[in-house]
Amino acid sequence: MSTGAAASEVPRFDAALVGTEARDWFALLKPRVISLVVFTGAAGMAMAPGHLNPVIACVAILCICMASGAAGAINMWYDRDIDAIMTRTARRPIPDGRIRQDQALGFGIGLSTASVLLMWLATNALAAFILAFSIFFYAVIYTMWLKRSTPQNIVIGGAAGAFPPMIGWAAATGSLDVMPIVMFAIVFLWTPPHFWSLSLYACKDYGRAGIPMLPVVRGARHTRWQILIYTLILSAVSLVPSVLHQAGWLYSATAVLLDAGFVGCAIRVLRDRQDATGVSLTGDGAARQAFRFSLLYLFLLFCGLLADHFLIMG
Ligand code: HEM
Numbered sequence: 001m002s003t004g005a006a007a008s009e010v011p012r013f014d015a016a017l018v019g020t021e022a023r024d025w026f027a028l029l030k031p032r033v034i035s036l037v038v039f040t041g042a043a044g045m046a047m048a049p050g051h052l053n054p055v056i057a058c059v060a061i062l063c064i065c066m067a068s069g070a071a072g073a074i075n076m077w078y079d080r081d082i083d084a085i086m087t088r089t090a091r092r093p094i095p096d097g098r099i100r101q102d103q104a105l106g107f108g109i110g111l112s113t114a115s116v117l118l119m120w121l122a123t124n125a126l127a128a129f130i131l132a133f134s135i136f137f138y139a140v141i142y143t144m145w146l147k148r149s150t151p152q153n154i155v156i157g158g159a160a161g162a163f164p165p166m167i168g169w170a171a172a173t174g175s176l177d178v179m180p181i182v183m184f185a186i187v188f189l190w191t192p193p194h195f196w197s198l199s200l201y202a203c204k205d206y207g208r209a210g211i212p213m214l215p216v217v218r219g220a221r222h223t224r225w226q227i228l229i230y231t232l233i234l235s236a237v238s239l240v241p242s243v244l245h246q247a248g249w250l251y252s253a254t255a256v257l258l259d260a261g262f263v264g265c266a267i268r269v270l271r272d273r274q275d276a277t278g279v280s281l282t283g284d285g286a287a288r289q290a291f292r293f294s295l296l297y298l299f300l301l302f303c304g305l306l307a308d309h310f311l312i313m314g
């Protein structure tokens with residue numbers, strides 16, 4: 001006979017608990033960041049010549065998604081000490097004790113391995129190799145070495161996030177060409193103004209955690225100038241597809257408008273009212289705006305490239 005006491009001993013399925021746990025594992029993948037990373041990878045694939053089987057294309061995009069998420073999980077495993085110190089990151093699943101560090105590492109390594117093997121099986125060795133190299137570059141070169149050792153961490157480490165267009169192209173063709181390299185260069189040069197805008201208003205966090213980000217080491221004024229310089233170089237490089245006749249008027253017009261907007265943001269950051277050390281007196285509104293615009297910039301620039309490719313260049 002079953003009694004009330006016996007029934008209460010049966011483990012019960014708690015949907016809310018499972019949902020919360022799933023959300024924590026999902027958060028380890030840095031999903032919002034990888035949405036744009038994956039979009040640039042898909043853009044590289046769509047720009048490539050020839051026709052790729054749509055199922056293979058979806059698998060390749062899934063692999064880029066898995067790989068960048070896995071690299072994010074390994075980054076969060078390694079950075080658990082500094083993430084616990086910074087206000088922006090203290091509530092992440094590992095420092096907050098919601099996911100065990102060894103489980104997070106196992107998850108990151110397992111997902112990385114699966115993504116590379118699946119990419120190899122579904123597409124080719126070149127795409128799988130660049131994918132593996134990107135994971136290594138972000139999780140080891142950037143996270144375990146550059147991030148804690150040099151204020152140029154973002155400039156060099158930014159390469160990790162710039163590989164996906166090359167991965168997408170390689171997955172579709174088995175080779176590389178000038179266009180995926182130009183797309184790499186665009187994301188590579190976009191990363192410093194993207195990150196330094198954020199680091200201007202997250203500077204205190206990085207200082208407390210002892211991370212040598214540019215505003216911590218060289219000050220806010222120097223960082224503001226670097227944002228403008230990189231934005232100007234990025235603007236010039238964004239026009240290379242047009243100069244090389246790889247894109248038509250639609251892309252050129254999109255790029256010029258976005259460049260004007262981004263340079264305008266960088267100038268506003270530079271002219272923001274500041275104290276003698278370069279710290280903003282206006283609550284970092286201009287830096288926040290530049291960070292937000294950086295996200296819009298890269299998304300719309302690659303949309304422009306795709307629209308031009310399919311509608312204008314045929
Ligand atoms: C080494 C290079 C990079 C660094 C250090 C960096 C750093 C950051 C940081 C610290 C944040 C705030 C995230 C948070 O609060 O959780 C962020 C946000 C973001 N990053 Fe980057 N980033 C880099 C490269 C990239 C790349 C290559 C992409 C995409 C192509 C990208 C896309 C994004 C997006 C979409 C967000 C907004 C996430 C949100 O809305 O919460 N980042 N980045």
Ligand SMILES: CC(C)=CCC/C(C)=C/CC/C(C)=C/COP(=O)(O)OP(=O)(O)O
Nearest residue numbers: 033037067068071072075134135138160161
């Ligand atoms: C295909 C592949 C593997 C691509 C990798 C691309 C990738 C995941 C780029 C991530 C960029 C990023 C969020 C850097 C922030 O790291 P952080 O540690 O400085 O930021 P945090 O302080 O928010 O953790």
